[in-house]
Amino acid sequence: MRILYIFPLLLIANGLLSQGSSLPLGSNTYHILDRLEIKTGLPTPYHSTLKGYTRGDATQYALSVDTATGIELSALDREDLRYIFLDNSEWLGQAINCTTLAGRREAAAGGLTQMQASMADPRFALSKKPILKYFYQTPANFFDVNDKHFHIRVNPMLNFSIAHSVDDTQPVFHNQRGLEVRGGVDDRIYFYMNILESQSRFPDYVNNYIGKYNAVPGAGLYKSYKSSILDIDQGFDYLNGQGYLGFNVTQHVGFQFGYGRNFLGNGYRSLLLSDFAQNYLYLKLNWRVWRFHYQNLFAELTPNAFSRRGGDVIKPKKYMAAHHFSFRLLPNLELGFYEVVVFSRNNQFELQYLNPVILYRLVEHGLGSPDNVLIGLEGKWDLWKRFQLYGQLMLDEFKFNELVTDNQGWWANKYGIQAGIKYIDALGVDHLDVQLEYNTVRPYTYTHGDSSANYSHYNQSLAHPLGANFREWVALMQYQPAKNWIINARLISGTFGEDGTDQNWGGNILLPNITREQEYGNEIGQGITTQTLLAGLDVSYRLAHNLFLDFNYFYRRQDSDDDNRDNKTQYIGGGIRINMARQRFDF
Numbered sequence: 001m002r003i004l005y006i007f008p009l010l011l012i013a014n015g016l017l018s019q020g021s022s023l024p025l026g027s028n029t030y031h032i033l034d035r036l037e038i039k040t041g042l043p044t045p046y047h048s049t050l051k052g053y054t055r056g057d058a059t060q061y062a063l064s065v066d067t068a069t070g071i072e073l074s075a076l077d078r079e080d081l082r083y084i085f086l087d088n089s090e091w092l093g094q095a096i097n098c099t100t101l102a103g104r105r106e107a108a109a110g111g112l113t114q115m116q117a118s119m120a121d122p123r124f125a126l127s128k129k130p131i132l133k134y135f136y137q138t139p140a141n142f143f144d145v146n147d148k149h150f151h152i153r154v155n156p157m158l159n160f161s162i163a164h165s166v167d168d169t170q171p172v173f174h175n176q177r178g179l180e181v182r183g184g185v186d187d188r189i190y191f192y193m194n195i196l197e198s199q200s201r202f203p204d205y206v207n208n209y210i211g212k213y214n215a216v217p218g219a220g221l222y223k224s225y226k227s228s229i230l231d232i233d234q235g236f237d238y239l240n241g242q243g244y245l246g247f248n249v250t251q252h253v254g255f256q257f258g259y260g261r262n263f264l265g266n267g268y269r270s271l272l273l274s275d276f277a278q279n280y281l282y283l284k285l286n287w288r289v290w291r292f293h294y295q296n297l298f299a300e301l302t303p304n305a306f307s308r309r310g311g312d313v314i315k316p317k318k319y320m321a322a323h324h325f326s327f328r329l330l331p332n333l334e335l336g337f338y339e340v341v342v343f344s345r346n347n348q349f350e351l352q353y354l355n356p357v358i359l360y361r362l363v364e365h366g367l368g369s370p371d372n373v374l375i376g377l378e379g380k381w382d383l384w385k386r387f388q389l390y391g392q393l394m395l396d397e398f399k400f401n402e403l404v405t406d407n408q409g410w411w412a413n414k415y416g417i418q419a420g421i422k423y424i425d426a427l428g429v430d431h432l433d434v435q436l437e438y439n440t441v442r443p444y445t446y447t448h449g450d451s452s453a454n455y456s457h458y459n460q461s462l463a464h465p466l467g468a469n470f471r472e473w474v475a476l477m478q479y480q481p482a483k484n485w486i487i488n489a490r491l492i493s494g495t496f497g498e499d500g501t502d503q504n505w506g507g508n509i510l511l512p513n514i515t516r517e518q519e520y521g522n523e524i525g526q527g528i529t530t531q532t533l534l535a536g537l538d539v540s541y542r543l544a545h546n547l548f549l550d551f552n553y554f555y556r557r558q559d560s561d562d563d564n565r566d567n568k569t570q571y572i573g574g575g576i577r578i579n580m581a582r583q584r585f586d587f
Helices: 003-012 029-040 055-067 075-087 101-109 114-120 204-213 360-367 400-405
Strands: 143-146 150-165 172-185 189-201 222-227 232-248 253-260 280-289 292-301 318-330 333-343 372-383 387-397 414-423 432-441 470-482 485-498 528-544 547-560 567-578
Touching: 029 055, 029 075, 029 387, 055 075, 114 143, 150 547, 172 232, 172 567, 189 222, 204 567
Parallel strands: none
Antiparallel strands: 143 150, 150 172, 150 567, 172 189, 189 232, 222 232, 232 253, 253 280, 280 292, 292 318, 318 333, 333 372, 372 387, 387 414, 414 432, 432 470, 470 485, 485 528, 528 547, 547 567
16 A cells, blocks of 8 residues: 555656766765865755765755855865866756755746756866767766766776785786766666776785685675786686666655665764675665655675685575664754664565664564664764764663673673764865774674674675774875875774684674673673784875876784784885775775
8 A cells, every 4th residue: 555655756756856876985075075064064965974975965065065155165175166066067957956946946847957957057067179079078977978858977997006015026906997887867767887897916914804704805706816917826806896776756755776885974984884895785765854864775685705606606695674864953963873683584585674664673572583683873063164073883782780880891782982083174274184083893793693694794894894892093184285186194003802713702793692702801802912003195196087196005014912913014006097986905
């Protein structure tokens, strides 16, 4: 019977605008939007915790900043806005027909579509010298079509980098090539896809991770790779891709179905849901009304990785159901609640979790409490048009008396905490932005008695790369001295506990927590205590839109109570990128 309620919504949706495909996770556009929100104090049409933002929302906000009065923007701020307009030109029509209901009605009455309105906007730029008339007609796109009822963007993807590694005869190497396509139909349906072929040779600490978890971070099936030209015999070859179809049911309700990743949070890390793991199949529902944004996420996950067995084995399945409710209490203050359940049902989804509004803890109790339910709180607060405070609290399991009244390190007091601050235009220097973040997660957090219900996918954490049983400090700096130069520096210090042979001290979230070492006396860093210090410097020069020349320096030192696990990595190199974010393995 519920389907009957959908048809009226479909009818009244005519003439309303789709919000387009999502900005790629890792794109520098997120940093631009973040600093503009802090600097201007203007509220965004999206809730920043829920990434990726749609291109329509990002462009709508950039337009509101560009047309606002009484706001001082620097020349570099204007260049940032211009970058967003070039990168999302199909959504410039919102300046005419999307900012008010009256404007939308006026545009619909005149038969003006989103694409027509975009092309009529003076910010819509055409290339002065297209290649062979058909390619790069606009500065941001290799090939595009701008029809009245249809638009499409086709772009190449490339990330080629090579670095000399100290104390290693073989280089650190990435050769990634691909293609991405995005588009929309009738201002209501949108789609996106990319495919990326990769050959990589990683530093030793990443190879150690792959050997331990049988998984390449962020990838699925892989095979070995060798190159006589580059003298590489310890590399990896893997193919990956994303794709989804979206539909706006009404102005305030929409869904997206596809294969990819999501991110929850305002920090460099997320303790709720990060983009560290491999892509997964998902259905995402968004409900946005007034100051509320409610999101449902249903996903099919893989509990194990069988990377070396070839592609002819059907992998077992597990499932995730999550919802996030955020509320904009003030224009500069957002608070959110997150609940997620991970479960395994012999490759069958538990239909009771499809209820989009009920608390999953209630469903779990009704089923006999067999599943892994986690809840989280998060928020951010912009202050004085210079600072942003943000944080997260992840609660896996705890008892008040064991945690507060009589705290003796009970194993099931499982939680994680994040606290961070951002400071834009630091010390009065335009586009000098710094960020400081602290993350800590108790032992055995994200684990479950049934190892298939842990908070992971393809043997990779769905939250922090270190899993659990750690504390970490992150310091970041981004400086843009001129419009084509971007300098990023980071310093990350971590302490975590590793397992000895046949031990489970709570850091490896893939292990069932019934194999824990002790009931009480558990503390962060227990087991084989390990400390890491990571430093990185990235310098990029933009030759053309989304075409970068890169220079990078990387250093990582690992000191363990077990001297055999000590490790040091140091390399320097460079490369070229087209329509891709930097690939980092900061753990």
